[in-house]
Amino acid sequence: MALKQYNPTSPGRRGLVLVDRSALWKGKPVKSLTEGKRKTGGRNNQGHVTSRGIAGGHKQRYRFIDFKRRKWDVPATVERLEYDPNRSAFIALITYEDGEQSYIIAPQRLAVGDKVVAGSKVDVKPGNAMLLSQIPVGTIIHNIEMKPGKGAQIARSAGTYAQLVGRDRGMVIVRLGSGEQRYVRGDCMGSIGAVSNPDNANTNLAKAGRNRWLGKRPLTRGVAKNPVDHPHGGGEGRTSGGRHPVTPWGKPTKGARTRHNKSTDKMIIRSRHAKKKR
Incomplete structure (x- = not known):
């Protein structure tokens, strides 16, 4: 998706650069895949501020994302791409052949109508998920588990990815975006491709109020x-x-x-x- 630049019709518009989200779904999320989300204001159960700089922000609903991808060998169709206020990446609503729906992190080049599948060994296509031990060396991956069955923890943010660079004794070697190389167990899951919305890093909010809408205090x-x-x-x-x-x-x-x-x-x-x- 491209970036939108605005004419300086007001001080708050001058310098404003946002991601163009016109191609995303404009309705509400699937209600059964969401729950209400309470604001904490950075305070613990005793009312003391334990995380500074947090308060306010627009009301949000939390979307349940399938980070485990353990529904194996059941093809699913991408119904739509959606904005998620809880993360920088876009999410995709997928419908399995048996009618079940879930949200996944949308990778780059995933489009409405595409088929995705998870399994021990599947095609190397964006959105597919499989065991790291079965992914070809050199593949760009995201949503990487660190413990089998725990769910993805590595490379989930907008535009991020890792590269599988080798195998060794039941482990795989993964190069992260920071330059770190580390072993990950081969029976962990990973998804193919890089995470969507890489232009998120190039945005400019242009005014302090827009940060307050995101729940960030000065x-x-x-x-x-x-x-x-x-x-x-x-x-x-x-x-x-x-x-x-x-x-x-x-x-x-x-x-x-x-x-x-x-x-x-x-x-x-x-x-x-x-x-x-x-």
Whole structure:
């Protein structure tokens, strides 16, 4: 889908660049595949803000997406492509031959009327899903499971994809968009193709209010605060915030490594930080 650029008829229109969604379904989603979604305002069950910068936003319904694709060898037809407010990618409504319907993440080049199927080994076509051990080396994939049957966790966002680059002892080697190469079990599922809506990265919202519609509140920079409110605060005149950028609670940020769960390090062949270390 193309990008839409607007004439500067008002300050809020100047610079506005959005994705053209005219080809998507204009009606409501399938009611049985959705549920109501409550806003939290970033607050926990005690009313304390635990995630800053969250509030408001347009009312949304959550669409149930089939990330597991375990209905094997039953062909399905793409009924329509839809917008999903809960994710950056578009979704596709598919109807199986037995009449069951479900939503899947829509890959690029998937069109209304196309047939998709999931199985242990199926045709290598956009939208089809199969075991990673059966996918040819070099194939572009998305919706990749990390544990068999858990559902896809890797490459689900708009325009993202990974590449299957090899096999080794019942595992497959996957190169992620970050440059990381890692092992994934061969009995995990993956879908063929790259995720739809790659132009999402090129949009420009043009005004703060449009971010508020998405549920995002403004965040004050630490250097603009007082010392009592932030480690970067205070100082005479305009200061940059010191040598080591930290969060309001003193944790290193802006590039400092904070990853502590090392249980999957053995699955990583090449770190995404490999270039930075040299």
